[in-house]
Amino acid sequence: MTETICLLDLTSPERADRLRALLPPGFVLTHGTARGDEHMKQIIAEADYAISGQVAVSGEVLRAAKKLKLLHKWGVGYDNIDIATAKELGIRVARTTGSNAIPVAEFALGLMLSALRYIGYGHAELKKGHWSTGHLPGDTFMLSGKTVGIVGFGAIGQNVARLLKGFGCTILYTKRQPLSAAEEAVLGVQYASMSEILAQADIVSLHCPLTPETTDLIDTKAFAAMKKTAVLINVARGGVVNESDLVVALRNREIAGAAMDVYSVEPLPADSELLTLDNLVVTPHLAAMAADNFAPTVSRMFANIAHVSRGEPIPAKDLVV
Structure with a gap:
């Protein structure tokens, strides 16, 4: 049958x-x-x-x-x-x-580089005929040697950590149950609280599930705790970030930039304020x-x-x- x-x-x-x-x-x-x-x-x-x-x-x-x-x-x-x-x-x-752990981890790394170096902005401007080398929205930064905070440390987060080792990054992670010291040593990571990650990380990369505890995890208070030179990466779920608060934080340069592949409403509406920001990289849920x-x-x-x-x-x- x-x-x-x-x-x-x-x-x-x-x-x-x-x-x-x-x-x-x-x-x-x-x-x-x-x-x-x-x-x-x-x-x-x-x-x-x-x-x-x-x-x-x-x-x-x-x-x-x-x-x-x-x-x-x-x-x-x-x-x-x-x-x-x-x-x-x-x-x-x-x-x-x-x-999808490896594809999503690789994509997250790509978003980090794009957000840090204004790759998305430069691409869009050049396709409009604008050679914008001297007119970027902000400073560009290398990934090498930076402190990266990974929020959620399952298969995807751990693969992100493995990829970042080649960049000489200091890698902090947070999850409900910390790894053993031996596991941390193999991956080259250090456990940190959420508040420590927000305060210390140059890149905050989200890889946690969407639950009642993680809904709006990154909001106005979180942005205020981050470095002004930091960038936020979200390949987890849109609801983990309060998108209205993100728009305000990016417009006011409370953080340097962000890159997102997931949104609270998908497909992302054409009139979304997220599409008006020059320091935000957006992709249509492509990571996996x-x-x-x-x-x-x-x-x-x-x-x-x-x-x-x-x-x-x-x-x-x-x-x-």
């Missing part, structure tokens, strides 16, 4: 074909062709399994599914999935833990996307779906509920 996997995200026919090339036997793939809950409710209705990438999956969408066995997150963060409703309906939820990471991650998702189809358990590291 053929079972249906539905990708809830809007995707192109070409990308859907790449997914179908990796399908296990006995499965067919459908996918989103428009944005919004109403469309997702239509396409999830007859699906046996669903995959969500960047789209939020509400309880209303889940209730529209008539026979869904598993919702699989294409990535790690599941804060935009209604887990309580999934539990209520008996729908299992899984994710690809650690699958890497063509050479596509097949391994998709194959892992499909393997988990096949486990459920055969009545087998999903590996514990990938199972959410």
Whole structure:
């Protein structure tokens, strides 16, 4: 019997074909062709399994599914999935833990360099015909030798630390459960409190999940505690940063700059004040996307779906509920 996997995200026919090339036997793939809950409710209705990438999956969408066995997150963060409703309906939820750690870590490093050196600003100005070497919005700084504070130190944060070792950075980190002294020595990092990171770091890089505790973690008070020469990097979740407070801090040069790949509302509205700032680098949630990471991650998702189809358990590291 053929079972249906539905990708809830809007995707192109070409990308859907790449997914179908990796399908296990006995499965067919459908996918989103428009944005919004109403469309997702239509396409999830007859699906046996669903995959969500960047789209939020509400309880209303889940209730529209008539026979869904598993919702699989294409990535790690599941804060935009209604887990309580999934539990209520008996729908299992899984994710690809650690699958995007290296791509996101590399992207974070790229954002650091871009924010410190006004790469994004220089690119945009030159494409408008402006040679802006002498007219940058502020001073540029090297990454080498800087103090970097990593907020959230799971697989992504640890890979950021590994990449930064080559730049001779002092690396501070904070997480709920600090590493052992031996683990810190291997990674070349030091545990610090959030207040110590804000006060000491030249770059504050966010890699924590969005939870009630981390919502608006970086706000007016946090910006006031940071160095005026510091830059903020967010590849975690948009809600970790109070975006209104960020706009004020950047306009008033309370910090030197920032770079963001995630936002409280996605897609980012065209009239967002974030798009008016010359000391902010913005990218459209690209950090986890890497063509050479596509097949391994998709194959892992499909393997988990096949486990459920055969009545087998999903590996514990990938199972959410």
